[in-house]
Amino acid sequence: MDRRSFVQGSLAAAGVLAIGGAATKARAAGPIKIGAVIDTSGPLEVFGQNKLRGLQIGVDELNEAGGLLGRQIQLVHRDTQSNNQLFAQYARELTAGERVDVVFGATTSSSREIVRPVVNRAKVPYFYNTNYEGGVCQRTTYCTSTTPAQMVEPLLPALIEKHGKKIYFLGADYNYGQISAYATKAIAKAHGAEVIGAEFFPLDASSFGATINRIQSAKPDIVHTVFVGPAHGSFWGQWASAGMVGKIPVSSQTFGLAGEQLRMPPEVSEGIYVCLNYFEEVSTPENERFLTRFKAKFGSSYGYISEASMAEYQALKLWAEAAKKSNGTDADAIERAAKAGLSVLAPSGNVLLDAKTNHCILDMSLARMSGGKFIIEKKFAGVRPSNYGDQCDLIKNPNTNKQFEPKL
Amino acid sequence: MLEVRELHVGYGRIPILNGVNLSVVRGSRVGILGHNGMGKTTLMRALMGLLPVKSGAVVFETATITSMQPHHRARSGIAYVPQGRQIFPQLTVRDNLRMGALRAPDGTMERVLDRIPRLKRLLDRPGGALSGGEQQLLAIARALCGKPKLMLLDEPTEGIQPSIIEEISELLIMLNETESLVIIVVEQNLEFIAGLARRIAVLQKGLIVREVAPTDLHNEQFVEEFVGMGT
Amino acid sequence: MALVLHDMNGLLMDLLAITLLEIFYGIASLALISLGLAIIFGMLRVINFAHGEFLMIGGFSFIMLTSAGVNMWIAMLIGAPLIVGLLGIVVERVVIRNLYGRIVETILATWGLSLFLMGAASLLFGYFQRGVSPPFGTLKIGNYQEGVYSIFVIVLAAAVYLSTYLVLRYTKLGLIARATMQNPEMASSLGVAREKVYAVTFFCGAALTGLAGAVLAPIAGVVPTSGLAYIARSFITVITGGATVIAGTGIASVLFGTVSQLTAILTRPVWGEAALLLTAVILLRFLPAGITGRYFRNGL
Numbered sequence: 001m002d003r004r005s006f007v008q009g010s011l012a013a014a015g016v017l018a019i020g021g022a023a024t025k026a027r028a029a030g031p032i033k034i035g036a037v038i039d040t041s042g043p044l045e046v047f048g049q050n051k052l053r054g055l056q057i058g059v060d061e062l063n064e065a066g067g068l069l070g071r072q073i074q075l076v077h078r079d080t081q082s083n084n085q086l087f088a089q090y091a092r093e094l095t096a097g098e099r100v101d102v103v104f105g106a107t108t109s110s111s112r113e114i115v116r117p118v119v120n121r122a123k124v125p126y127f128y129n130t131n132y133e134g135g136v137c138q139r140t141t142y143c144t145s146t147t148p149a150q151m152v153e154p155l156l157p158a159l160i161e162k163h164g165k166k167i168y169f170l171g172a173d174y175n176y177g178q179i180s181a182y183a184t185k186a187i188a189k190a191h192g193a194e195v196i197g198a199e200f201f202p203l204d205a206s207s208f209g210a211t212i213n214r215i216q217s218a219k220p221d222i223v224h225t226v227f228v229g230p231a232h233g234s235f236w237g238q239w240a241s242a243g244m245v246g247k248i249p250v251s252s253q254t255f256g257l258a259g260e261q262l263r264m265p266p267e268v269s270e271g272i273y274v275c276l277n278y279f280e281e282v283s284t285p286e287n288e289r290f291l292t293r294f295k296a297k298f299g300s301s302y303g304y305i306s307e308a309s310m311a312e313y314q315a316l317k318l319w320a321e322a323a324k325k326s327n328g329t330d331a332d333a334i335e336r337a338a339k340a341g342l343s344v345l346a347p348s349g350n351v352l353l354d355a356k357t358n359h360c361i362l363d364m365s366l367a368r369m370s371g372g373k374f375i376i377e378k379k380f381a382g383v384r385p386s387n388y389g390d391q392c393d394l395i396k397n398p399n400t401n402k403q404f405e406p407k408l
Numbered sequence: 409m410l411e412v413r414e415l416h417v418g419y420g421r422i423p424i425l426n427g428v429n430l431s432v433v434r435g436s437r438v439g440i441l442g443h444n445g446m447g448k449t450t451l452m453r454a455l456m457g458l459l460p461v462k463s464g465a466v467v468f469e470t471a472t473i474t475s476m477q478p479h480h481r482a483r484s485g486i487a488y489v490p491q492g493r494q495i496f497p498q499l500t501v502r503d504n505l506r507m508g509a510l511r512a513p514d515g516t517m518e519r520v521l522d523r524i525p526r527l528k529r530l531l532d533r534p535g536g537a538l539s540g541g542e543q544q545l546l547a548i549a550r551a552l553c554g555k556p557k558l559m560l561l562d563e564p565t566e567g568i569q570p571s572i573i574e575e576i577s578e579l580l581i582m583l584n585e586t587e588s589l590v591i592i593v594v595e596q597n598l599e600f601i602a603g604l605a606r607r608i609a610v611l612q613k614g615l616i617v618r619e620v621a622p623t624d625l626h627n628e629q630f631v632e633e634f635v636g637m638g639t
Numbered sequence: 640m641a642l643v644l645h646d647m648n649g650l651l652m653d654l655l656a657i658t659l660l661e662i663f664y665g666i667a668s669l670a671l672i673s674l675g676l677a678i679i680f681g682m683l684r685v686i687n688f689a690h691g692e693f694l695m696i697g698g699f700s701f702i703m704l705t706s707a708g709v710n711m712w713i714a715m716l717i718g719a720p721l722i723v724g725l726l727g728i729v730v731e732r733v734v735i736r737n738l739y740g741r742i743v744e745t746i747l748a749t750w751g752l753s754l755f756l757m758g759a760a761s762l763l764f765g766y767f768q769r770g771v772s773p774p775f776g777t778l779k780i781g782n783y784q785e786g787v788y789s790i791f792v793i794v795l796a797a798a799v800y801l802s803t804y805l806v807l808r809y810t811k812l813g814l815i816a817r818a819t820m821q822n823p824e825m826a827s828s829l830g831v832a833r834e835k836v837y838a839v840t841f842f843c844g845a846a847l848t849g850l851a852g853a854v855l856a857p858i859a860g861v862v863p864t865s866g867l868a869y870i871a872r873s874f875i876t877v878i879t880g881g882a883t884v885i886a887g888t889g890i891a892s893v894l895f896g897t898v899s900q901l902t903a904i905l906t907r908p909v910w911g912e913a914a915l916l917l918t919a920v921i922l923l924r925f926l927p928a929g930i931t932g933r934y935f936r937n938g939l
Binding site: 041042043045046173199200201202204205206207208209210211213216217229230231233234236237238240241242243244258259262263264265267268303304372 | 657658660661664665668757758761765766767768769770771772773775776777782783784785786788789857858859860861862863864865867868869871872899900903904907908909911912913
């Protein structure tokens, strides 16, 4: 097969999806349309597949309950193919062509920053539902998943108390890793602990031997990691091969988001600590209902529903709640409801929108890998999102439009 | 033994051979005389199967080989000593010969070396380090290792010292007479071809325009005419 | 005092030993992931952009065979190479055969192939195949601990290079391969079936790639996008090495492995990768045909 026919093939496949979406389109004043720019092919499909499924479950639920504001909901999905170039195009198509009422999606921060201005300009509410470095501050953009502080603030004190005060930080060498390192240092300091080493890795680094040797000689009590992408996956194998599993406890801000615990041998993943808003193992009645529904619709070979996919579902619930409260779906209506105080009871617990930052106050769970599964050890209610230097205040300054960063 | 009928060959849309006819019988030594650009190399490459034929036919012994691949031609007994010798430069002389003897019975290489003893002391040298004359001998030796019935040689005297030209000529005549190896050689060296060939065809603008006898090459009038054809 | 000095020496020796081990491991893993690409590039002048995906499929073959109950070593050393080798034969036949000598077309075709294989792997294997953990125990060097598996990878890489060298240098197959690489037309005039040589070469290159993918799978884990993690480094190694398969890729691996590991050990990991790239840029500036384009040209 040559490249051209391959590309044509994949474009055709994408076309089928798009036409499939358009074919169910009803006539004017018909359904409320939800636009989704989610990668269901390419390297990021590992997140995208279940993100889309989360939205589909949410839409089904709303429609079965009679729709929203008396109208049916229709999901219009564009497969962005893990290709940043497609995000702008599809975001425009959804807002200008399909005239959707709201846009969900984007996984990486770089793709979010392509979608966000397009959707903002079209005056359509935008929900970004992936854990990220934090700091986005704009009145019609809602970042519903976790920020570094929410992971680290509950996690580190628990580990410091249990294992000791010397922390070694390993992270990806871009803003998520750098900002997480900043959060780690700040929280360590607040709890009388110390970050005794911090190393950053380019995304294609796959050789961790030297780092592991340095850790062996520095003898920290905890190794806290923020790895991103397939190359960094090598860390776990090298750590295990060097016999370090069980010697020094390791925590991670990213492990499990792409179902890592399913593909990693239990001997390798044993003991990894993770603190996330959602695990499939969370035991709430809402989660049980959700999982039953999900498995009924998609079978059981879907991999794992991580926080990354659950966030889409929770965001949809949050948006629907806002629309109900204001009796409208335009950007103003959603903003009005958000400012008035918005919360839903979701599978992960209580999801409360913070009107000041348009981020969510979330319940967090601390889990530890054991025998290849997450075992939830502790729960933390109402953990606040990062707001660097308290700079974002959409109540006081509603016209802010930027992404704040901590002073590193 | 070899019949070439109305052979048309070209590069892309540029025709080079425009209907070559040639008939070679068992035991013969044929010289094809022609200047640069007349199609000598094209003819040799087409006979070896390295260039596709547009139309016409090539029959070797009893088989039509017009579109046969080079390695099948080699295996059926045609050997090629190309222009520029095409020695494998990074292989030793021995490995160059082993490449020629891939399908030959054991001892073939030794027998060939007995015919061309000059190569014996060079066996471990890389082919690329040999002089032009030595390389030419190696190219012929390599071709002989495949025990061919027909040998195609493309300008074997090009850039080679006279003593080795003599040696090559003697060697080819001997192989032809003792082992009935059929030889087709394309050349523009009149003296060499006069000494070697028993039949001489003149190739001009992609056609065999006439045949001459080796003695004609000592005829001043012909020589003048031939030299004039190049211009 | 003497005792303390001795301890200091001991510590230094430990550090030296563990550092050397890291460097050797860096070289070995680079050499392993690059060899198959080098063979296909050096022998056939085909730039295989799907090389990373060949590594990924090698990894998956190993994992799937192991989870199907095949002995781990058989899966790694025989199963995965065989499967990827056969894939290589199919690819050569279907994609490459009509494109020899047309560099741009082969790049585009193999790039398409890489996307196709990634998609196929995500349908076939998905992202949730349980991996295999690194076998063997650990080796204690003073304060440090190193996986014995790292030593296995080093030994294996050396063995693979040595046997590839021996095959090329001393067997009839190797002779035919070298001759065909130097002058394919002349080789075919001597009775060599060129297409068969190309297919066999492609098989060998792909099989060695499959082996590398399987060997690194216990360390790196395997997902359909794993190829992306390898592709840049293996390309830099092969291009810098030049067209001479063993010497070029070997030397480039030693150079890059040492530079990037040493830099990573002495400074920070970020600089390790940067040093690798910088070395490559400088080398290619002065030796545009690769290291073996100028030196060791008559090597293998």
